[in-house]
Amino acid sequence: MLLTGAEILIKSLIDEGVKTIFGYPGGSVLNIYDELYKYSKEINHILTSHEQGAAHAADGYSRATGRVGVCLATSGPGATNLVTGIATAYMDSVPMVAITGNVPKALLGKDSFQEVDITGITIPITKHNYIVKDVNELQNIIREAFYIAQEGRPGPVLIDIPKDITANKAIYEKLIPKNVEKKEKHITAKSLEEVALLINECNRPFIYAGGGVNIAGASEEVIRFAEKINAPLATTLMSTSAIPCNHRLYTGMIGMHGTKASNVAATKCDLLITLGARFSDRVISSPDHIKNAKIVQLEVDPAEVNKNVKVDAFIIGDLKVSLESLMPLINNKKNEEWLNNINNLKTIKKLEMPEEGPLTPKFLFEKLDKFDKGDFIITTEVGQHQMWAAQYFNYKTPRTFISSGGLGTMGFGLGASIGAQMAKKDKRVFNIAGDGSFGMNCNELVTAVKNNLPIIVIIMNNNSLGMVRQWQSLFYEERYSETTLNRSTDFVKLAEAFGAKGLRVSMKENLEEVLKDALNTNGPVVIDYIIHSDKKVFPMVAPGEPIDQIIMEEDLK
Missing domain, CATH: 3.40.50.1220 (TPP-binding domain)
Structure with a gap:
């Protein structure tokens, strides 16, 4: 069967079992998006607000399922906007295939409009990457990319496709995915x-x-x-x-x-x-x-x-x-x-110290846990809230905690929650965020609203970049250089402006009611949870110190 490169790509994705991809269109991928339009019943494309959000969504989809997540972007800035998401997946061994368009082959290397050497850029943060220069090789490259992404220690693979390759024609023959066997030969x-x-x-x-x-x-x-x-x-x-x-x-x-x-x-x-x-x-x-x-x-x-x-x-x-x-x-x-x-x-119970304010992270997660029957998925951004989510919530089943570990990517959680919710429609996804992290990629609320995803974002609002502030407090004599945010953002109004429901918790008494309201909402919800800016994550080990030299909250008091 003689098909264009764009159609070979889409049919090959279908052959690999891909049901959902996350992306953003542009000039170099127009042929691909035209085929996505034709194959919309076979592949569900989720339009994100930003290519970084697409990469994080593919990542979250993969972590929630164990399957390969797929994202798609155009050339130039579209491709470079994927880089942080690819690096995040690489550091945490997440199987992902990132597909980018590029300028036609004749324009490569000539500083053409929206041209970057994305394969060169991503060599250190992918298991393997490709630039397709012959449409006859495209199908086998896609098949091989999915195999590499899953084989052994998983990780991201990038496929860069010049625009003329998506228009050129080649023979397509349906192929079954390459079998990924568990590595056993070195188990002697x-x-x-x-x-x-x-x-x-x-x-x-x-x-x-x-x-x-x-x-x-x-x-x-x-x-x-x-x-x-x-x-x-x-x-x-x-x-x-x-x-x-x-x-x-x-x-x-x-x-x-x-x-x-x-x-x-x-x-x-x-x-x-x-x-x-x-x-x-x-x-x-x-x-x-x-x-x-x-x-x-x-x-x-x-x-x-x-x-x-x-x-x-x-x-x-x-x-x-x-x-x-x-x-x-x-x-x-x-x-x-x-x-x-x-x-x-x-x-040994941590000494109960007087709290600076009525709301604490522990109170939130203990209350949230009472609603969980084992079907909650927690995604996080990066910072204090991330550690509190790991410390205090009672996880019951695997793949229900999704977070950026190795790279520590602020702005990861909302995109990841979208991917996880798309993958696990029978579960409820919570994205635990800090006000600093949320500000990085809050634009992906648009994606959650458009797709009516019942994601609940809980912002641990302490008016600061909390983890960095904690280090400044403990190791820099409380010189809070650029970590006090002093922003006037009203997260409830912001949520409503995006089309989501906005709720606020400022007293312990109304947390349970707010959580019930959020869980009964068929669509995205943002909860502004107010905590004190000096609330810290404990226990803590100072960098470079023995891990049994533990700082507890009572030690500072």
């Missing part, structure tokens, strides 16, 4: 035996579970593993929701804003078992701080083994398969004294 008997020996010999095991648990769909395997060896278990920010928060072995988040139980356990264990994690500086602070324990690492990406921390044994391969292969080799363990010590740390 030797590596399994070495890891099992260390586990069987240890007395104080501790599990540090990273984002790879969600990516591999290995939550059940991790729980069974932890229960068999009776090891306390912590999650990173990226693996939040992978383990039910009420599980008896769960100690909470680990790292800079981790719990006392998790951080102390990491320094007092005799075996640190690392599952799908990369020893981020925000987790371990410095490798010297965990040198008293032996370390094993189960990881799909061999480049992450011995990169940040020297380990004593490792298994390279798909985490789910690795754990299934390891389980028969390990003994049942009790570790009663060790577990009692960690449980004692878990039961």
